[in-house]
Amino acid sequence: MSLPEHANFLLIDGVLNKRKLNDLHQYEASMEVCLLYGGTRWEPLQDLGPILMKPSTPSSLITDWFSDPAAQKYSTVFSSAKFLNQVTDHLRPFICPPNALDGSGLLRFSDPLVAHYWLSSLSAEQRDQLLGPIDHWWVPLPTHSWEPPAEIAWQIFSRVNPAPSSSPVHASLDHAQLAALxxxxxxxxxxDAYQWLAERDEQLFAGMDSQSISDWLKHTIDSGLEWGLVGEKALIIWAETFADLGHDFTTRPNGPYLTWLNHNPDNACLVPVLRIKAFDHFRRSHKDTAHD
Structure with a gap:
């Protein structure tokens, strides 16, 4: 993978970063480091927040960091002619921006996955304001672990109009950005569902190509949502049940699910989340009788 030309800032997600922060000290003489949570109410968690780095002299910092392919999962790079403290001051309002639903929450824009969807949802005008002192922001396109290995592709988000000399940062998330998140x-x-299911049953996805796996996961999760499930735990139980009993398990005559309901009619009145959990408990306690 060749690095983007002129990239001189590295943004690392502290949650996803598997290296210890002390590893950065090998570059101490040639870099500046800023923990973006520092000086904010999230300072006690600053090691888990965005880490902004800039070589202060010619350095192999960025190329060395990206020599590890895993770094593409938790790092992005961008270019700016400004000082590190100026870029830091510009980015900090985006740590916990208000949103169109009259709420707020931490925005992990240092996570390449979040950055990809967030930045992709912006209009040109919004992008210019958001980038501010940043000229170009390179984000590796996300790829699922079941997809064929390939060289990481980059998505480039560039400011079109010159950055104003000074302007307030109006950090907020509109409905389009919330939908992107x-x-x-x-x-x-x-x-996560793929990793869990593949570990649970290594034969589940055997023989499927990457598109078939994507389709299976999409159909499985969509059907669970349509059935009325909410929450990741309930959807994982739904996916496990699909894997074991088939996609038609809720409608198959004389199948384990309808047989269970016939013998336990009160369960039909349970909300979907409680019903799938009750059926899962039944299956786990009656393994010999809960299969066709």
Whole structure:
């Protein structure tokens, strides 16, 4: 993978970073480091927040960091002619921006997955304001673990108009950006569900190509949501049941689910989340009788 030309800042997600922060001291003489949570109410968690780094002299910092392919999962790079403290001051209002639903929450924009969906949802005008002193922001496109290995592709977000000399940062998330963050959450949940299900049954996805796996996960999760399930735990139980009993388990005559309901009619009145959990408990306690 060749690094983007002129990239001189490295942004690391502290949650996803598997290296210890002390590892950065090998570059101490040639870099500046800022923990973006420092000086904020999240300072006690600053090691888990965004870590902004900039070589202060010619350095191999960025190329060395990206020599580890795993770093592409928790790092992005960008270019700016400004000092590190100026870029830091610009980014900090985005740590916990208000949103269109009159709420607020931590925005992990240092996570490449979040950055990809968040930045992709912006209009040109919003992107110019958001980037501010940043000229170009390179984000590796997310790839699922079941997809064929390939060289990481980059998505480039560039400021079109010159950055104003000074302007207030109006950090907020509109409905389009909230929807984009929901997509990022769904992407991550599909990845987590795949990892869990593949570990649970290594034969489940055997023989499927990457598109078939994607389709299976999408159909499984969508059907659970349509059935009325909420919450990741309930959806994982739903996916496990699909894997064991088939996609038609709720409608198959004389199948384990309808047989269970016939013998336990009160369970039909349970809300979907409680019903799937009750059926899962039944299956686990009656393994010999809960299969076709």
């Amino acid at each position: 929901d997509k990022a959450h769904r992407w991550k949940f599909e990845e």
